[in-house]
Amino acid sequence: MLKRFVYSREGVLSIIVLVMFFGVGVISPDFISLSNSISIFNDTSILIMLALGQMLVILTRCIDLSVAANVAFTGMFVAMVNQYFPEISMVLLILLSLLIGALLGAINGLFVWLLKVPSIVITLGTMSIYRGATFLLSDGAWVNSHQMSESFIALPRFEILSMPVLGWMAVVVIILAFWAMKFSVWGRNFYSAGGNPMAAFYSGVNVGKVQFYAFLVSGTLSGLCGYLWVSRFAVAYVDVANGFELQVIAACVIGGVSIVGGLGTVVGCVIGALFIGVVNNALPIIGVSPFWQMAISGLVIIIAVIANASSDKDKARIILRKPDKSIDSAQPQSH
């Protein structure tokens, strides 16, 4: 079991992340302290959640470029609700952010499901529409920290077991995603719809509907992250998270989610996001200018996809043997 993990894509990737992490620790021991590890995870939480949503979309052979614009719109919306009605409870506000995010995601999903229009075009369009709508909503104005209520800002910072709520939310999302993608029919359908849409169709999976669900989940998570982003940085403006969709897709690609669909795991996706998180946090410590960040993540994406592409080539050969093995190993367990 352990041996299989070490040789798998996720295993190799997590070893790379750990080597990086402890390598920086040699230079600066504070970097690998527990409190800093937690803060790196906390820093990466939003990226992890968005990447998991994006993974579902990519699994079904689609892509969602509108996530960052969704974050900006939902973030601005809840910030303004909070500004004008500070007495509304946080539970309602979070529900509202989930609802708005889901709605924006559903718009993408409906176009893809009912009209069968390529998702890249639709989300390219909604990306500029949602961003523009954020401007219309706020009239270009900012919502600053003094205009937000105390609990609005404090909630993601509230610490349980020395980890902020923001980090715990990511933990909950990871566990839910892991369970759903591994053990629920609903989750497995994402793999079948993307792996072989024709076969999925003949086995009774409504591929379009599965794609719709993927966009719905991606949108809902973006909505939640919209609130979290605005609250974490204590400011809402039109250009919030501008260009972040590329980092989200990068996290998926680094984590081994195949852009042609049907391939990718929750664990890989999370490690992919953590990779970016560790790099971003490590650069200032090892004395590299933050201006290097963008080029490094670009280079990492390219290296990761080249590595994935060459490991995919081996797949074709073992595809005939692999199912037998899994049946063999599954049968003793069921008895």
Place this chain on the structure above:
Amino acid sequence: MDTAIKKSATPDALLTGRLQKFFRWESFLILIVVLVCVMNSYLSPYFLDPWNLSDATFNFTEKALIALPMAMLIIAKEIDISVAAIISLSSTLMGLVAQMGAPVYAVAFVGILAGAACGLFNGVLVTHFKIPSIVVTIGTMSLFRGISYILLGDQVVRDYPDGFEFFGQGYVYWVFSFELVLFAFFALVFYWLLHRTTFGRYTYAIGNNPTASYYSGIKVDKHRLILFTLVGVMSGVASVLLTSRLGSTRPSIAMGWELSIITMVVLGGVSILGGSGTIAGVVLAVILMGLVTFGMGLLNIPGIVMTIIVGVMLITVVSLPVLITMYKTSLKRKEAKAL
């Protein structure tokens, strides 16, 4: 689209061939362009001034120059979303060369060469490692712009040699700017390349069925490599024009342009799934977007609202044909039931 192919093969489509020629996407675009012109000149008295119109062309000529090879690339079932990053890197390199005191033509040459190198790099990654072009160019998008950030940081380069400003600000004759004339020239070149050469026919063939094209002896990978390099070269040319027009270089130059360029291409009737589209359509879409942007500018509508309208246009343009086909098939089903 595959439905269009099926339709042209049926006998009743042959009968209405002339009518169908009239109901092309391009004719629809011409109609909208005329409508927008009429509306704009009605809404603002400044619209029909030749100098105003000439100024308006500066808003889109650089993007349009990239839209031309991008159309060919999308027809061949590939995409390049790193074009804006190529502009940034090529502009940065031009700035560095200019700071070293290079003459005008050397600076421009470096810009175009840098673009070509970036395009070639994309092409090699796509063809040699068999990686989907969208992933490759998402990566190189960060890489190219990232290199600009490494080289320039938060600096701005302004020391361009005298005479460099001609590319982006000069006029060839009366109201016809150098940028506009260059665009017209390249529009003709790409029209010839796509519609009048075997290279162009191969592009359609690859877009419709890469495997069949490969087995019919088309050098698919080499063809893709050339197309990616072509996109890179034109991004380099656009970078020369843009840098010259602005007179300065920052790493954040041309941020987000890839989206408006792809919008132009799709609006021009090029199928994002590859295999169909024309240069005439793309040129019309470019003019349409230029006119709409310009008209709204005259009406003092802020730029970000225009992005909403561009987004709505993009979605409408791809959804409308699907809705029409759905409507038609439902009509046919009703007819079949009535029989």
